[in-house]
Every structure is written in C-alpha cells, then in structure tokens.
Amino acid sequence: MFDAGTSHMALRGSSGGRGLGAGFASNVSFALVRCPRRMEMLRVSQSGATIVMELHWPSGDVGVFLCCRIELCPGDRQLRQRRLAHQAANQQASTLTIVAMLLLLATCGWIVGGTEGLHRAVLGTAPLPGTPAISRETMYRWFGARPLSPVELPQLFGILAGVCRRAGLARWPELYCLARPGDMNAYALGGPAGSAIVFTEGLLSAMTRDEIAGILAHEVAHIRNNDSWTMSWAAALRRAIGWTSLAGLALLRAGHHHGGMASNGSLLTALLSAAPALGQLLDLALSRIRELDADATALELTGDSHALIAALSKLERHHADFSATSVSALQGDLMRLLRSHPATSERVGRLLSLAY
Template identity: 30%
Template sequence: MNYLRTAILLAGLTGLFMGVGFLIGGQSGAMIALLVAAAMNVFAYWNSDRMVLSMHGAQEVDARTAPDLFRMVQQLAGRASLPMPRVYLMDNPQPNAFATGRNPQNAAVAVTTGLLNQLSREEVAGVVAHELAHIKNYDTLTMTVTATIAGAISMLAQFGLFFGGNRDNNNGFGIIGTLAMVILAPIAAMIVQMAISRSREYAADEMGGRIVGDPMWLASALARIDNAAHAVPNVAAEHNPATAHMFIINPLSGARMDNLFSTHPSTQNRIAALQELARQTGTGGGLRAPAAPRRPAPHGPWGGAAGGTDSRRGPWG
C-alpha cells in the first residue's frame, strides 16, 4: 500500500508540474515542462548524492579512519542483504543522519559527529539500520525525484508570475489564474512532497527495526535525536532546507517557519509504531530511557586502532 500511495503521489506531482506548464504556455508549455522535469531528474539521478554530501561537508571514512562505525555499517548491510555503502561523517554537533544514492550499488550513509558522541551504540545501530532501509527501498532515489520536481514547480510558478501566462492558450484563467498558480502550486507541491516523505519514513522505521533486531533501539534514538534537534542548530541544513527531508529527524529549527510543512511524521507516532512492532516481534515493548551521552573518542568519533572491536559481538559492540 505504501508503494502504491507513493506512486500515486509522484504521478500527482508530475501532473501538477505539467499543469503549471499548461497555465504558462498551453499544450506546448505542458510538454516543455515535462521535458524540463525529465532533464532535471536525469541530472539529479547521476549527481544528487555528490551534491548533497558536499552541501553538508561530509567526509568519507573507511575501516582505518573510523573502524567501529565502518564495521557497524558493514555488518548491518550484510543483515539487510545490501552491498556495502560508502560511509561519510559530517562534523556537526546535532545528532542526525541521512542516506543518499541512486540505487543500492551506488549508495552512501552519512552520520554526524553529534550522533556518534551523544547516542549509545545500540541507538546508532538503529539509526544506521533505518538509513539502510531507505537504500533497500530505493527511497533515496524517490525522494531525489520528488525534491527535484517540487523545486521545478516553484521555479515554473515564478516564471508564470513574470510572464503572466500564455494569453493565447484559451484557458480562461488570465491574471487571476496566474496569481493563484504562483501561490498555490508550490504549496501543493510541498504537501505532496510531505506526504511521500512521511509514508517512506514509516516504512523505513519498520524495516530498520527488523534489520537491527530490536525496534526499541531505533525508537530510543528517535526520541534522543528529536530532543537534540530542537536545541542544537544544524547550520548546513539551515542553509540548505530543501535537503531536510533526507534526514532521519527534521534538522531545521523552525525559526523561519520551515516546520510549517514538515516532511517528517510525528516522532511520537513513529515511536508508537516501533513499540507495536516490538510487541509483535517479541523484542520488547517499552521505550527505555536514553543512555547517557557518549563522550567524544580521543582519536575521533569511534576511533582507535582498526580491529579494536570484536566483530563477533555484532555491530553494537
């Protein structure tokens, strides 16, 4: 049902994009809009991961530079039957994470230093499993397409404001229709983008809880990240709010009304769904209090000598 809903919403977003093109230039405008959307999505398909990682100053790490984190991702990817994604670290005090990439063979998982320093290993494992679920479900590609079309709709709406629409297309809307388009089309696009993102977050929570083996680890992580996100600013996300939907928890402070159309469902509802999953799978059922914040490792987040963690103990040490 989630996949069908996502497909319907994506189709609606594409139709809205063509509708804006029609209001601007009639049938030819609709076709041009469709071609523009296709071109933008081709570009995003091949380059979106590098662009997003660069926006957030993410640096790639490996088994030498971040052995514990790398091994955790490696083991959880194996549990999820996924190829090993690239692993990135963002020097950011806000605990958060996201995944990107056009497919599982070309994917990346990025976490902040705040996530490693403030969450327990179990909670970090839950977050990583959630991001791997996004990769397995191809959500990283879906959300890239969604963000691209939504951005293009806003751009076209601005063109409509400047050019006043096509006076020869007989659509009967005139200047009133153009003004309505400029105001309502971007709002409609944000609502559709929000609906798609929310449905994918619930699906990734469920699959992530199953991958990690205990849904309550992810539930505890969500509670801790949600609390911290309101207190610790994410400067890179504030400068690039269009990428906020990619993070496991909305990284924006809301100071500029960025939360008006939040792309993330209620954290309390997500935790409740994970609690229900824990009861169904017999792995718990009550959200335990978050562990004490971790202190930064002396040799960087989860540093130390490679091989310092016994892999037989699992990715959560």
C-alpha cells in the first residue's frame, strides 16, 4: 500500500481532537519514514505551545517505519476570543484616556472663563475629519527619505501586499527609506485614506525577512487603526491643556476671579499647576495603549509571534545598547509612566499570552 522507499508523508489524516482536552486542537498524520534500527518508539517534543508526539512501528521492511505524528495545540477559538477581548480592552482604555484629557481641559477652561471658557476650550480642539496628504516632496523635505520601488526591493513589496490584503486596506502605504545605516527604526504616517511607512537603512539591513514582516505589520496596524489621527488629537488636547492652565494661573494671580474661585484659590492653583503634567502623562499612556494594540494587530496579520518578538528584542538592544532583561529590571513604575512605548518585556509578555 505504501512506497517503502519514500521518506516523506504517504498518507495524511486529521482529527478534531475534541476529546483530547478542553481548549486543544489536534492534527494526526501518518508517514513511512526511513530510520535507524535503534530508535525511540515514542518521542515527545514541544515547538512553542504545540506539543508533538511521534510513534514509530516497524513496517516489515528493514529500516522503514510507520510514523504517527500527533500535534496538539491550543484551540484557535480560545485564542481568537482572547485577542478580541484584548482589542476591546485597548479600545476602552483609549476612549477613557481621551475622555480624561477632555475633562481635564474642560476643568481648566471653566476656571478661566466659566461655562463659556469651558465650551471654547473643548470645541477649539475638535479633531479634523481627515489627515493631510503625504507627497513624496513632503517626505523628502521633512525627513530626507527617498521612495522605494518594487523593482528595487521585490520581497519587501511582496510582504506589503500580503499584509495589506489581510488588513483590508483599500489603499496601500508608500514605502520610503531613510539614509541612516547606523539607526534601526520605522515610522508610520497617515491613515487608511493615504499613508506612508519609513524604514531606516539600518533596520532593513539588520532584520531578517520575517522580522521585517513583523515590523511592517506593526506599522500597517497603526495605519489601519488610524493611530496617527488619534495621537494628533491627543497632542492637540495636551497643548490646549497647557495653554489654558497657564491662562488660568495668570488670572488667579491677577485677582480676576469669577463665581466661587476666590474661596478656592489655592486648590484651583494646585490643579492648574498640575494640569500640564497630567495631560502629558495621559498622552503617554494613550501612546502605550496604541502600541500594544498595534502589536496585537500585527500578530493577527502575520501569525508569527517569534519573528515579531525577535524584531522587538533587536530594536531594544540597538536603542538601549544592552539586553532587554537589564532594561526591564531597572525600570520602575515611574519610568514606565514616562515612556511613550511599553517596555519590551511587557510587549513580549502580551504577545506570548495572545499567541499561546
């Protein structure tokens, strides 16, 4: 029934594996393989979260065995539910952070001009519906970046095509290269209607193909999630909080009070003095939330957590000039609050929890 000379799979089957344990799926395959006479009848190994069991039976021919390979891996349904829950939590946290910035700005506006000052402060920072156009002239003028072409880097554009199709982007971002061979970085600009991704020469030369795919998917996630628009709005709120708080402090010091401000002058002064720092902390918190969401989306787009984690580790070592473990060990809660990106250890842990 089988070709005894083959060393590859001759017959394949599959099983749903529902009786093997809750949350696990299985794949069972059979093959005639050539092996030494002395070999393990049962071999168990692990690849990531997948447990692999191989059983070997003599086929009757010398050196030829029937191999039954059983792969057990966490069920896709549970992983999908976990990723959806993570995405919902990130969206909720982003919304709450923006609401907190709006409330802080509204409070500062009320101190400055009562109800009218509140309305002016909040309405003056309403986000614009679109994003500015990104042209090649603008990219060169702002960054000195040159456009990349499919003829120059066909593999990179092949990765881009696959990632953008899975992301559902109707308009693919243009790719640019920044002449910085000693730097490793990537940037995403714009939103779904028009965007660009900038790579440094150092990143393109130091990363493997799969690692570049993970970084590219992360930047495409920022574009699909319209994070540039969200962070621009947050930056406008942060600046407005700073200006309005300064105006409020000037009014309080000049003695121009309204309503019950005079009796609560010290409390309002403290609030206005702390408002810029609070706005900055909220802005940084939002940036960290959007980065974690982009990591999760990149995992959805590539399905390769190992390459994405390897890319993050390379970037961490490059920018910190020593291992990610040392960096995370030195960081406390205060340092975490002052970062625009989560610590690499936190990002890796989140990716592992979503992948397995």
